[in-house]
Amino acid sequence: MENTLEEIRTLAQKKRAVILAHNYQVREVQEIADFVGDSLELSRKAKSTDAEIIVFAGVRFMAETAKILNPEKKVLLPRSEAGCQMAEMVNAEAVRRLRKEYPDAAFVAYVNTDAEVKAEVDVCCTSSNAVRVVAAQPNKRIVFLPDRNLASWVARQLPEKEIIPYDGYCYVHNRFNVEEVRLARERHPEAEILVHPEVPAPVSLLADKVLSTSGMLEYARTSPKSRFIIGTEEGILVRLLKENPKKAFFLLGSVKVCANMKRTSLKDILISLKEERHAVELPEELRKRASLALEKMISL
Numbered sequence: 001m002e003n004t005l006e007e008i009r010t011l012a013q014k015k016r017a018v019i020l021a022h023n024y025q026v027r028e029v030q031e032i033a034d035f036v037g038d039s040l041e042l043s044r045k046a047k048s049t050d051a052e053i054i055v056f057a058g059v060r061f062m063a064e065t066a067k068i069l070n071p072e073k074k075v076l077l078p079r080s081e082a083g084c085q086m087a088e089m090v091n092a093e094a095v096r097r098l099r100k101e102y103p104d105a106a107f108v109a110y111v112n113t114d115a116e117v118k119a120e121v122d123v124c125c126t127s128s129n130a131v132r133v134v135a136a137q138p139n140k141r142i143v144f145l146p147d148r149n150l151a152s153w154v155a156r157q158l159p160e161k162e163i164i165p166y167d168g169y170c171y172v173h174n175r176f177n178v179e180e181v182r183l184a185r186e187r188h189p190e191a192e193i194l195v196h197p198e199v200p201a202p203v204s205l206l207a208d209k210v211l212s213t214s215g216m217l218e219y220a221r222t223s224p225k226s227r228f229i230i231g232t233e234e235g236i237l238v239r240l241l242k243e244n245p246k247k248a249f250f251l252l253g254s255v256k257v258c259a260n261m262k263r264t265s266l267k268d269i270l271i272s273l274k275e276e277r278h279a280v281e282l283p284e285e286l287r288k289r290a291s292l293a294l295e296k297m298i299s300l
């Protein structure tokens with residue numbers, strides 16, 4: 001493994017490449033990455049980097065987002081088949097249909113969508129900024145897609161808006177249930193329960209805090225509390241434990257794993273860098289249209 005690490009570092013330096021990894025990636029990928037974060041942080045990083053190549057250890061919509069924001073750079077997705085099941089639940093045709101049904105609504109898409117969906121909506125959001133993005137829309141009515149759970153969380157924060165949710169969900173977060181919360185409270189009554197807004201509404205209603213992954217990391221770092229129960233994909237534990245060695249973290253219920261987030265290995269990163277394979281390509285007209293919704297989000 002040491003050899004692979006060394007080879008990746010040397011190649012990345014030689015090719016002026018930056019490695020970005022999502023908080024849900026496997027430990028060794030998080031450790032080799034130049035930057036680890038959530039979707040919003042990674043979008044910002046992708047936009048500000050002066051590297052010539054971006055290696056995106058994540059899933060397809062994330063690498064696509066990096067490409068949309070950096071058309072002049074080469075963006076590599078080490079495992080081309082790493083998709084996101086939630087992103088696949090909606091397409092451009094569905095958005096166009098809803099546009100006809102709700103002509104007075106603003107259309108807000110979670111970044112967990114394909115470029116063709118981003119190209120059809122008014123603005124994108126991530127779990128960190130969804131409430132702020134929806135609040136900033138002048139329209140009372142908002143069609144929010146594709147995650148019905150995030151939509152429900154946003155609707156609870158903004159009762160003045162009429163949120164129309166699309167019926168998508170994340171198969172990983174949707175598995176959390178209220179029984180897991182009840183058991184966790186019983187076992188660790190002193191711990192705070194932090195959950196991701198992609199969990200079902202009955203679970204987020206029982207949690208102490210509803211936070212994006214970057215929100216959880218920030219909260220755990222700054223909170224005077226020392227024990228936390230974490231309701232999101234298990235990969236987040238790598239950073240939580242590393243950044244808070246004196247605090248204790250327990251997973252909420254059974255271990256929840258996103259199979260696509262776990263596909264990328266160090267070897268995939270090395271091959272991807274060596275052969276510059278699986279470069280993300282998008283038709284320029286589509287990229288331009290999709291960039292409008294993303295740039296709008298970043299400006300907010």
Ligand code: SF4
Pocket residue numbers: 059083084085086087112170171172173233258259260261
């Ligand atoms: S955790 Fe859920 S939303 Fe994130 S990539 Fe996996 S399936 Fe998609």
